[in-house]
Amino acid sequence: MKTIIEPFRIKVVEPIRMTTQDERRELISKAGYNPFRLRAEHVLIDLLTDSGTGAMSTHQWAGVMEGDESYAGAKSFFRFDAAVRGIFGHTHVIPTHQGRASERLLCRAVVKAGDVIPGNTHFDTTRANIEDARGEALDIPVPEARDPEDLSPFKGNIDLDRLHHVLATVGRERVPFVLITVTNNSGGGQPVSMANLRATRELCDHYEVPLVLDAARFAENAYFIKLREEGYADKTPREIAREMFSYSDGALMSMKKDAFGNIGGVVSINSDAWAEKVRTLLILTEGFVTYGGLAGRDLEALAIGIDEILDEDYLKYRIASTAYVGAHLHACGVPLLRPFGGHAIYLNGRRFCEHLTDEQLPGWSLSAALYEHTGVRACEIGNVMFGRPDPADGKWRWPALDLVRLAIPRRVYTQSHMDYVIEGIDELHRKRKRIPGLRFTHRPAVLPHFTATFEPITR
Ligand SMILES: Cc1ncc(COP(=O)(O)O)c(C=O)c1O
Structure with missing residues (x-):
């Protein structure tokens, strides 16, 4: 069979509410044209x-009931520790x-002031935390990563020549880690x-x-490998993940992604000295x-989720269902980043809104128009x-x-939701020249996208 189905069935449902385009025009305007400022109940497909945003499994919900809420030394911590250690090592x-x-x-x-942390591309919060410690977050992806049409299979790679150069010139005293x-x-x-x-x-x-x-998103990465x-074709995702982590001295993870956590x-680190410092800071604030x-109960759900995510049927469906959205949009002529990512499809804002300049924020304007047009x-x-200036x-x-980015929550939406998304974006693409540009009315200095407000330039 060629059809790849959702490898789960639905036991609990959460209603979503339809809105009209007129309502959404009003709502996005009131939100300062910032989708982060919308109420989630006004969003059709999020x-x-x-x-x-993922859906937990029956096993995870059962685990929630097993959660040990003891302040220190809870059973749930030891389950969590064993589950993470079993993969990360x-x-x-x-x-x-x-x-x-x-x-x-x-x-x-x-991280000390003046340190440099090279990476393939730091995520926004990672960059902000490095900069908050007065370090420099240096992105050195491979050159093909900058070309949205390049079909190389591993566009997430770090540029090894540039990394070599940074390590040789900046030196280990000022590079606390890569x-x-x-x-x-x-x-x-x-x-x-893996190479x-x-x-x-x-x-x-x-x-x-x-x-x-x-x-x-270590599990999605393992499946791509x-x-x-x-x-690697005959290896299990777990074996591949273990090999990935075997090359590392430590890992940071948001378990809200590839551990099915809410x-x-x-x-997770090897260094005793680092662990001592991290634990001291942890006690201060966490x-x-x-x-x-x-x-x-969270620890329990995460311990189960991080094992579940390595299920091969799930990963096969996950990667294929994301690619389904990408392939259909591509067939409609919508400009996208390719190859398709694991957790999301990325529309190319500049090419979608060719009539807008960088100052008119093409990608952001597209995201506001997408909400208005479809509720997505x-x-x-x-x-x-x-x-930034x-x-x-x-x-x-x-x-x-x-x-x-059209990020697809894990185990939440079905293929018909995705068909609606595809149809809506195709329609909007046909009318793309009518998408108005936006400009800032308020721009916070740090992580501006979360709370900034905007106004349309042309209407
Ligand atoms: C690659 C990556 N690192 C770090 C984070 C930050 O994680 P969190 O949102 O749990 O703070 C994210 C969140 O999206 C991410 O995608």
């Missing part, structure tokens, strides 16, 4: 993020409430190859610099070392998220790609 497993808490703890513990994000979310959900991880490890060994993975890299994160800001909420990963001359610097 593709803002795949983070914390590091010495210290430290729970946190979500990914950015892990980032903050590690950056506060080991961070590789699997899959590369800000670069379009593109995977990192690239292995070669990064060798460079890190040579310069005695630790290698850390941002493992938010199975599909695309020679020598909340949760982890710092909680005791065996719960890290989570309830025992998406997230710009482009000019608003990463563009250069302190030297005040001129705006725009990122290489201005994308609109």
Whole structure:
């Protein structure tokens, strides 16, 4: 059979409410043209993020009832510890409430002013936490990552020549670690190859610099390796994931993605010295070392989720169902980033809205128009998220790609929801020249996309 079905059946449903285009025009205007500021109940299909939005399984919900809420040494912590350790294999497993808490703890513990942290492409919160510790977050993806049409299989890879150069010139005193994000979310959900991880490890060994993975979507990355890299077709996703982590000295993870969690994160590291510092900071702001800001029931659900995610039937469906959306949009002529990512399809904002300049925020304007036209909420990963005025001359610097991410929550929407999304985007694409550009009315200095407001330029 060629048809790939959802490998689950639905036991509980949550109604979603239809709205009219007139209502949505009013709602997005009241939200300052920022989809983050909409009430979720006014969204029909929510593709803002795949983070914390997944549906938990019957086993996870059963685990919730088993949650041990003891302050210290809860049974649920030891289950969590064993589940993470069984895949990641590091010495210290430290729970946190979500990914950015892990980032903050590690950056506060080991990043000094003037340090450089090279990576394939840092996620926005990672970049913000590195910069908050007065370090430099240096993105050095492979050159093909910047070309949305390039079909290379591992566009998430780090540029090894540039990494070599950075390590040789900046030196290990000022590079506390190299961070590789699997899959590369800000670069379009593109995977990192095992060969690239292995070669990064060798460079890190040579310069005695630790290698850390941002493992938010490690299972999707493992499955891409199975599909695309020679020598891995017969290995299980778990075996592949274990090999990926074997090249690392540590990992940060938002467990709201590839652990099927609605909340949760982890710092997993080998260094005793780092672990000591991280645990001290954890107690200051998150909680005791065996719960890290989570309830025992969360730890339990995450321990089950991180095992479930490696199920091959699930990963096959996950990657194929995302590609289904991409392939249909591509067939309609909608400009997209290709190959298709694991957790999301990324529309090419600049090409979709060719009539808008960078200053008119094409990707962001597209995301606002998409909501108005269809009720679908998406997230710009482009000019608003990463563009900033250069302190030297005040001129705006725009990122290489201005994308609109359609992130697909795990086990939540069916194929007919996706057919609606495809049809709506196709319709909007036909009328694309009518999408008005937007400009900022308020732009916060840090992570502007979450709370900024805008107004239309042409209407
Ligand atoms: C690659 C990556 N790292 C870190 C984070 C931050 O995680 P959280 O939202 O749990 O704080 C995200 C969230 O989307 C992410 O995609």
